[in-house]
Amino acid sequence: MPRLQLTGGAYQARNVIASAQRCLNLYVETMPQAVGEPSPAALYPTAGLVRVAYLPQGPVRGLYRATNDTLYAVGGSTLYAISLAWLPVALGSITPGLTSPVSMSDNGNTLVLVDGTSNGWQVTLATNAFAPVSDPTGSFRGADRVDYLDTYLLFNVPGTPQFQTTQSLAVTFDSLYFANKESHSDLLVTLAVAKREIWLIGETTTEVWYNSGAADFPFESMPSVFVDHGTCAKYSVAATDNAIYLLAADRQGQGIVMQCAGYQSTRISNYALETELAGYPVISDAIGMTYQYNGHVFYHLTFPAADKTWLYDITTGQWSELAWLDAGGAEHRHRANCAASCYGRVVVGDWQSGAIYRLDPNVYTDDGQPIRRQRAFPHLVNDGKRLFYRQFIADMDAGTVAPAVAG
Numbered sequence: 001m002p003r004l005q006l007t008g009g010a011y012q013a014r015n016v017i018a019s020a021q022r023c024l025n026l027y028v029e030t031m032p033q034a035v036g037e038p039s040p041a042a043l044y045p046t047a048g049l050v051r052v053a054y055l056p057q058g059p060v061r062g063l064y065r066a067t068n069d070t071l072y073a074v075g076g077s078t079l080y081a082i083s084l085a086w087l088p089v090a091l092g093s094i095t096p097g098l099t100s101p102v103s104m105s106d107n108g109n110t111l112v113l114v115d116g117t118s119n120g121w122q123v124t125l126a127t128n129a130f131a132p133v134s135d136p137t138g139s140f141r142g143a144d145r146v147d148y149l150d151t152y153l154l155f156n157v158p159g160t161p162q163f164q165t166t167q168s169l170a171v172t173f174d175s176l177y178f179a180n181k182e183s184h185s186d187l188l189v190t191l192a193v194a195k196r197e198i199w200l201i202g203e204t205t206t207e208v209w210y211n212s213g214a215a216d217f218p219f220e221s222m223p224s225v226f227v228d229h230g231t232c233a234k235y236s237v238a239a240t241d242n243a244i245y246l247l248a249a250d251r252q253g254q255g256i257v258m259q260c261a262g263y264q265s266t267r268i269s270n271y272a273l274e275t276e277l278a279g280y281p282v283i284s285d286a287i288g289m290t291y292q293y294n295g296h297v298f299y300h301l302t303f304p305a306a307d308k309t310w311l312y313d314i315t316t317g318q319w320s321e322l323a324w325l326d327a328g329g330a331e332h333r334h335r336a337n338c339a340a341s342c343y344g345r346v347v348v349g350d351w352q353s354g355a356i357y358r359l360d361p362n363v364y365t366d367d368g369q370p371i372r373r374q375r376a377f378p379h380l381v382n383d384g385k386r387l388f389y390r391q392f393i394a395d396m397d398a399g400t401v402a403p404a405v406a407g
Contacts, residue, residue: 009318048363060349092130118142
């Protein structure tokens with residue numbers, strides 16, 4: 001009997017006659033062929049969910065580990081500090097009635113939180129004192145995203161081509177500390193920092209800026225660097241390992257997943273995934289996050305309106321599908337709405353409730369719910385003739401008992 005190798009991830013083509021390889025709640029890991037292993041790859045189960053904390057309000061809209069090694073979380077309209085014992089303490093309230101993701105960053109002294117409105121909030125890291133961002137000059141106009149570079153906190157200004165910064169190591173504003181994304185006329189959607197550079201991501205194009213140390217405003221655009229892609233989903237942007245991942249848009253269309261690194265943008269989605277995304281009712285609501293376990297770094301991309309989640313293994317370049325089962329056995333998007341690494345764990349926040357879970361590859365349920373795992377085989381053909389098999393042998397490890405791990 002020939003050995004059939006399952007070496008790839010998910011690829012369900014537009015026509016299933018061409019390809020119908022579903023890879024659900026599994027990821028691919030390549031094996032070292034130089035030492036004689038019989039198979040070039042193995043499929044491993046994606047991490048299960050173990051509840052470690054519960055916020056009185058949900059959904060969990062953001063998680064952030066600050067430089068004081070404390071985990072901060074937004075549940076509903078409340079900001080919490082979560083201790084090493086996973087106990088949440090409410091610090092203060094933000095804009096009520098919203099469920100969209102929030103963004104947090106800090107400069108070593110103060111954490112700043114933004115939620116897409118014209119408001120912002122700050123937490124003194126030494127005392128956890130909470131207060132609104134106060135700007136007597138009227139320069140601060142709110143943001144969808146805050147990031148940090150070289151002692152400055154950076155903000156996009158929603159609905160404009162502009163970004164602005166605080167003054168160095170402070171949450172104070174200079175009326176001159178702003179600039180326009182100017183190489184193309186599209187508006188600035190969001191920003192991200194990678195490799196000590198600011199990526200200003202617009203609706204269809206992107207610019208890269210750096211800290212030049214200029215007196216009037218410390219940042220300048222990188223000469224001769226222009227990326228002909230922006231994003232159609234501001235919350236899809238996530239950075240890791242000096243690269244940025246996003247759901248892209250350009251002047252020709254949208255719906256391709258890209259990696260931006262080294263002043264270049266590289267398509268990482270495939271035709272099957274792009275066809276899938278084209279059938280979703282909305283893709284502008286996509287939420288992206290990155291995390292790592294078992295040596296693999298993942299870009300997790302979820303689509304709330306479509307109730308779907310996709311997982312890109314940055315380490316191997318393979319895609320898989322993530323799904324959570326409800327009590328009736330129906331599949332839904334993964335529970336993760338945001339992610340952070342803190343207290344020696346990778347934790348995610350729930351999109352529906354105030355639950356915070358740790359990702360655990362040695363746990364085989366989602367907070368007690370069974371996890372469905374599926375890998376569809378490639379088509380077996382023999383020059384158009386029918387094939388018959390008398391037996392089927394699967395190399396798999398079944399019935400593994402998870403070790404007990406403390407929260």
